[in-house]
Amino acid sequence: MAVPVDIITKQTTPSSPLRFAFGNVLAFFILLLIGVLAFSIRLFSVIKYESVIHEFDPYFNYRVTQFLIKNGIYDFWNWFDDRTWYPLGRVIGGTVYPGLTLTAGTIWKVLHSLNIPLSVESVCVFTAPVFSAFAAWATYLLTKEVKGTGAGLTAAVLLAMVPSYISRSVAGSYDNEAVAIFALIFTFYLYIKTLNTGSLFYATLNSISYFYMVCSWGGYTFIINLIPMHVLLCIVTGRYSSRLYIAYAPLVVLGTLLAALVPVVGFNAVMTSEHFASFLVFIVIHVVALAYYIKGILSPKMFKVAATLVVSVGVVVCCAVVAVLVAVVASSPTKGWSGRSLSLLDPTYASKYIPIIASVSEHQPPTWPSYFMDINVLAFLVPAGIIACFAPLSDASSFVILYLVMSVYFSGVMVRLMLVLAPAACIMSGIALSEAFDVFTRSIKFHISRLSDTLQTDVVDIIPGNGATPQIDVLKADKKEDLLKERPSRKSKKKEKENVEKPSIKSKKTEKTPLVLPIEASFFALFLTVLLGGFYVVHSVWAAAEAYSAPSIVLTSHSHDGLHVFDDFREAYAWLSHNTEVDDKVASWWDYGYQTTAMANRTVIVDNNTWNNTHIATVGTAMSSPEKAAWEIFNSLDVKYVLVVFGGLVGYPSDDINKFLWMVRIGGGVFPHIKEPDYLRDGQYRIDSEATPTMLNSLMYKLSYFRFVETDGGKGYDRVRRTEIGKKHFKLTHFEEVFTTHHWMVRIYKLKPQKNRIRVKPKKSKSKTSSATPRTGSMKKNPWH
Amino acid sequence: MGKSATTKDDAQALFHSLRSAYSATPTNLKIIDLYVVFAVSTALIQVVYMAIVGSFPFNSFLSGVLSCVGTAVLAVCLRIQVNKENKEFKDLPPERAFADFVLCNLVLHLVIMNFLG
Numbered sequence: 068m069a070v071p072v073d074i075i076t077k078q079t080t081p082s083s084p085l086r087f088a089f090g091n092v093l094a095f096f097i098l099l100l101i102g103v104l105a106f107s108i109r110l111f112s113v114i115k116y117e118s119v120i121h122e123f124d125p126y127f128n129y130r131v132t133q134f135l136i137k138n139g140i141y142d143f144w145n146w147f148d149d150r151t152w153y154p155l156g157r158v159i160g161g162t163v164y165p166g167l168t169l170t171a172g173t174i175w176k177v178l179h180s181l182n183i184p185l186s187v188e189s190v191c192v193f194t195a196p197v198f199s200a201f202a203a204w205a206t207y208l209l210t211k212e213v214k215g216t217g218a219g220l221t222a223a224v225l226l227a228m229v230p231s232y233i234s235r236s237v238a239g240s241y242d243n244e245a246v247a248i249f250a251l252i253f254t255f256y257l258y259i260k261t262l263n264t265g266s267l268f269y270a271t272l273n274s275i276s277y278f279y280m281v282c283s284w285g286g287y288t289f290i291i292n293l294i295p296m297h298v299l300l301c302i303v304t305g306r307y308s309s310r311l312y313i314a315y316a317p318l319v320v321l322g323t324l325l326a327a328l329v330p331v332v333g334f335n336a337v338m339t340s341e342h343f344a345s346f347l348v349f350i351v352i353h354v355v356a357l358a359y360y361i362k363g364i365l366s367p368k369m370f371k372v373a374a375t376l377v378v379s380v381g382v383v384v385c386c387a388v389v390a391v392l393v394a395v396v397a398s399s400p401t402k403g404w405s406g407r408s409l410s411l412l413d414p415t416y417a418s419k420y421i422p423i424i425a426s427v428s429e430h431q432p433p434t435w436p437s438y439f440m441d442i443n444v445l446a447f448l449v450p451a452g453i454i455a456c457f458a459p460l461s462d463a464s465s466f467v468i469l470y471l472v473m474s475v476y477f478s479g480v481m482v483r484l485m486l487v488l489a490p491a492a493c494i495m496s497g498i499a500l501s502e503a504f505d506v507f508t509r510s511i512k513f514h515i516s517r518l519s520d521t522l523q524t525d526v527v528d529i530i531p532g533n534g535a536t537p538q539i540d541v542l543k544a545d546k547k548e549d550l551l552k553e554r555p556s557r558k559s560k561k562k563e564k565e566n567v568e569k570p571s572i573k574s575k576k577t578e579k580t581p582l583v584l585p586i587e588a589s590f591f592a593l594f595l596t597v598l599l600g601g602f603y604v605v606h607s608v609w610a611a612a613e614a615y616s617a618p619s620i621v622l623t624s625h626s627h628d629g630l631h632v633f634d635d636f637r638e639a640y641a642w643l644s645h646n647t648e649v650d651d652k653v654a655s656w657w658d659y660g661y662q663t664t665a666m667a668n669r670t671v672i673v674d675n676n677t678w679n680n681t682h683i684a685t686v687g688t689a690m691s692s693p694e695k696a697a698w699e700i701f702n703s704l705d706v707k708y709v710l711v712v713f714g715g716l717v718g719y720p721s722d723d724i725n726k727f728l729w730m731v732r733i734g735g736g737v738f739p740h741i742k743e744p745d746y747l748r749d750g751q752y753r754i755d756s757e758a759t760p761t762m763l764n765s766l767m768y769k770l771s772y773f774r775f776v777e778t779d780g781g782k783g784y785d786r787v788r789r790t791e792i793g794k795k796h797f798k799l800t801h802f803e804e805v806f807t808t809h810h811w812m813v814r815i816y817k818l819k820p821q822k823n824r825i826r827v828k829p830k831k832s833k834s835k836t837s838s839a840t841p842r843t844g845s846m847k848k849n850p851w852h
Numbered sequence: 853m854g855k856s857a858t859t860k861d862d863a864q865a866l867f868h869s870l871r872s873a874y875s876a877t878p879t880n881l882k883i884i885d886l887y888v889v890f891a892v893s894t895a896l897i898q899v900v901y902m903a904i905v906g907s908f909p910f911n912s913f914l915s916g917v918l919s920c921v922g923t924a925v926l927a928v929c930l931r932i933q934v935n936k937e938n939k940e941f942k943d944l945p946p947e948r949a950f951a952d953f954v955l956c957n958l959v960l961h962l963v964i965m966n967f968l969g
Contacts, residue, residue, distance in 0.1 A: 267926070267955075270929075270956065274959070309938060312929070313929045313932065316925045317922070320918055320925050320960070323918065324960070328963060328966060328967055356928075364874065369869045376863060376866065
């Protein structure tokens with residue numbers, strides 16, 4: 068705790084208040100610079116491209132924010148969106164996590180009330196960097212509670228630059244994680260603060276911060292399961308104290324209430340298995356608290372009697388309650404867990420039962436190189452930090468260790484959860500680095516003081532633990548150390564400077580025998596550690612600039628004749644918004660739903676929310692069927708335009724032909740006549756002349772490669788699949804092409820209207836109808852046949 | 853039987869020692885304990901009522917029960933902080949503890965009123 072250290076320093080040397088003040092001012096300025104660093108390292112995409120919103124999900128959040136700002140909060144809560152998931156619509160108020168949009172809306176409102184006319188888009192683009200600066204400060208506060216100011220500053224600097232967090236909070240990435248990570252770290256900080264101080268005020272703040280986290284991200288279940296686990300750990304390892312009770316019990320009650328207040332969570336806060344751990348530990352902590360209380364007021368003999376009585380009665384009651392609970396939980400098919408949580412606990416669950424969750428690329432398990440890419444040097448500083456946390460082990464450091472272990476497990480299940488690992492890794496590495504610096508600088512200081520001992524006649528004993536140190540000599544010796552410490556610190560980064568005030572506090576603490584290394588070794592080790600930090604900084608800046616700053620909506624490529632910019636997506640959406648009616652429905656694969664509604668402002672059939680598997684399977688089936696069948700499906704959904712993304716001309720690898728197998732799988736999961744082996748030749752997915760007829764006749768193939776041979780004089784060479792296409796010259800009977808973008812990346816087709824005159828061929832048309840519409844269960848019969 | 857007699861004696865001895873130990877606690881703590889018992893019993897009454905009548909406005913039931921449980925928990929926290937035998941909190945003035953208690957209750961009841969429907 069902070070208080071005893073102050074008292075000790077004040078008692079031992081009178082010069083330390085000045086040093087303390089100097090240290091505090093320095094720490095404050097370092098924190099300010101860390102905030103600026105965190106903000107500016109995320110601006111690469113704005114500098115290299117433009118201030119635009121990235122990817123897919125941020126466009127939905129942007130559209131919701133626009134609606135909120137235009138219509139106000141009451142209409143926002145009651146908003147039913149009829150421009151997506153046609154004809155089902157989506158209840159936005161009850162299915163969106165409102166934290167991010169409410170935050171950005173509040174910032175916009177505040178700025179506008181101060182007459183600063185920032186546009187909504189600017190506020191949305193820059194929300195993430197601003198909150199990453201806040202997250203760095205929250206990391207400082209959290210690590211300070213665990214180990215002290217030096218570790219806090221180091222951890223804050225590491226978090227400001229860790230590539231994993233940059234990837235999800237770059238300027239323009241307007242997604243939930245931008246504010247959620249700040250809320251996560253801040254909630255953990257307040258929990259640790261309550262645990263350390265036992266103050267109910269911080270417990271209240273903790274609950275409010277938890278509420279903000281619930282508003283922001285579905286990952287809040289991590290908090291409400293990690294904290295009970297830590298409480299259980301503390302109880303089991305004999306660290307129960309009344310501060311633990313104050314830290315945990317109000318959080319459960321207030322937290323559950325606040326979580327139930329958010330519409331998207333609602334009654335799930337008390338009814339799903341994700342929250343049961345907190346209730347269970349709530350009961351456990353009350354039992355333990357009662358046991359300790361009774362132990363306190365009874366004599367030991369009587370306590371034994373009480374224990375035997377309680378155990379015999381309590382076991383019976385416990386069994387009854389557990390039996391009831393198990394019966395209730397086992398009655399639901401998923402044992403009360405949601406699909407996404409189950410796929411986290413059992414990594415193979417999604418691929419067996421929910422192909423949509425399995426198909427998202429960020430839900431795949433990470434590879435080993437991605438650990439090095441995302442947390443770099445921290446990956447091997449973390450074990451050192453774990454050891455540093457064990458010496459000494461306190462409630463706070465046991466919490467950080469538990470957090471790290473849990474987040475390592477979850478990051479191994481899904482790549483996108485590396486983001487939850489990043490703060491834990493930064494905290495651990497910060498602790499490790501600051502302990503290492505502590506040892507080195509203490510060795511240097513010790514050796515320098517011994518050197519100055521031989522130079523000065525009077526004995527200067529600045530070995531810690533001695534309170535009656537003569538003041539003048541201490542000052543002189545300290546000045547010498549400062550001069551010497553300036554040398555390594557001048558060629559180091561700013562995180563070095565906090566060592567000036569850190570050793571002065573740490574060296575006045577308890578140890579009697581200083582653990583020191585030889586002076587040359589410590590200088591060399593200090594230099595190497597600084598070099599390590601240098602590697603980390605270089606890598607982070609490179610990752611931020613090259614790997615994670617691409618907005619995905621604008622692509623660039625460097626070639627011998629300069630920079631090519633591929634702005635095809637926005638070209639297509641602009642064409643749609645200018646050349647179609649407001650009420651026209653556009654069908655595409657679900658990846659592009661959010662962008663289409665936000666930028667083209669047209670109604671879509673399926674979008675990235677992927678809440679209705681059958682609807683997506685319908686679109687997938689349509690894309691996999693021959694032209695006529697696909698036309699029927701789309702016509703039953705009132706679709707006017709179909710949009711496909713095609714990368715074969717320019718070599719864009721994430722186009723619809725590469726995603727086509729997922730369309731087949733998802734469609735086949737609901738409509739059994741779509742079988743994946745029909746589209747594969749010998750188990751291989753091909754689109755060249757060896758492709759299966761089902762593949763060559765599917766709508767996706769036809770819409771992607773219609774007139775493709777005209778681009779390269781008859782060969783039809785697909786740059787992504789690196790072969791010539793199978794069927795080269797064909798006509799479209801039920802669709803007509805209305806727009807193809809400049810680089811052929813987005814192609815828009817219109818459904819041809821029904822023919823007025825139907826040539827009746829009795830036998831043939833009957834067989835045609837029966838073979839073309841076997842899916843009568845899924846859509847209404849076409850009235851024209 | 854002898855065993856049941858000894859267990860009965862044990863239970864009585866336990867009861868007596870508990871009673872004597874508890875009567876030694878100061879009055880202000882006893883008042884807080886009474887408040888906790890009141891809150892918990894109110895919660896139990898609400899649960900029994902729900903079992904009889906059904907849980908239709910579930911948010912009202914939740915907010916009612918959780919407000920009782922919440923004030924009980926907060927009162928226990930207050931008791932912990934005000935108890936003079938607790939060495940961890942000996943330099944926490946009881947006024948500060950009470951102010952925290954009031955603040956937390958305020959937040960709790962604001963949320964309850966919002967959730968009550």
